[in-house]
Amino acid sequence: MTALDNTPLNKNFLSPLNFSLEIRRAPHLNFFCQSANIPSLSFQYPEQTNPFTNIPIPGDRLRFEDLNIVFKVDEDLQNYLELNNWMRSLGFPESFTEYAQIASNSIISGNGTRSDITLMVLNGIKVPNFEITFREAFPISLGSLQFSTIDESINYITCSVSFKYIFFDILKI
Numbered sequence: 001m002t003a004l005d006n007t008p009l010n011k012n013f014l015s016p017l018n019f020s021l022e023i024r025r026a027p028h029l030n031f032f033c034q035s036a037n038i039p040s041l042s043f044q045y046p047e048q049t050n051p052f053t054n055i056p057i058p059g060d061r062l063r064f065e066d067l068n069i070v071f072k073v074d075e076d077l078q079n080y081l082e083l084n085n086w087m088r089s090l091g092f093p094e095s096f097t098e099y100a101q102i103a104s105n106s107i108i109s110g111n112g113t114r115s116d117i118t119l120m121v122l123n124g125i126k127v128p129n130f131e132i133t134f135r136e137a138f139p140i141s142l143g144s145l146q147f148s149t150i151d152e153s154i155n156y157i158t159c160s161v162s163f164k165y166i167f168f169d170i171l172k173i
Contacts, residue, residue, distance in 0.1 A: 018122035025115030026082040032072045036119055038132060039065035067134055067163040072156050083142050083161050114138045128173045137165035
């Protein structure tokens with residue numbers, strides 16, 4: 001592409017349907033994932049005072065918003081219980097040894113306090129195009145499960161979960 005020709009080589013749009021998710025710590029959630037986001041980034045910026053107007057200066061610390069995932073709950077509650085048990089072991093375990101047991105596991109094992117999460121973005125023909133890896137993620141909120149007999153058709157139960165993480169990398173494959 002030259003300065004006179006601004007036509008991109010790839011004119012295909014990104015489809016919101018072409019993705020897959022992998023959470024090592026919660027493998028039963030991967031298949032049932034309905035939606036996931038690439039979180040926004042922001043800076044906290046200082047302002048230089050001036051007699052006329054304040055001048056914003058680029059910040060030095062990025063702020064990563066939460067990773068939010070929505071998933072269908074399987075009838076054995078496996079994916080929900082994976083996240084529920086993970087959060088319970090992080091929050092208020094029943095004993096000190098329970099937290100010590102989970103804290104002693106490494107991230108690589110997939111059974112520790114944190115886990116890497118990989119969001120694979122696929123192109124128009126379902127071939128991996130980008131890999132987004134969220135480093136050392138852990139759940140901070142797990143949505144409720146709502147049962148109801150009001151609906152005339154079956155609307156299967158979905159649940160949402162939010163994660164904090166250190167940072168994320170985007171790798172072109």
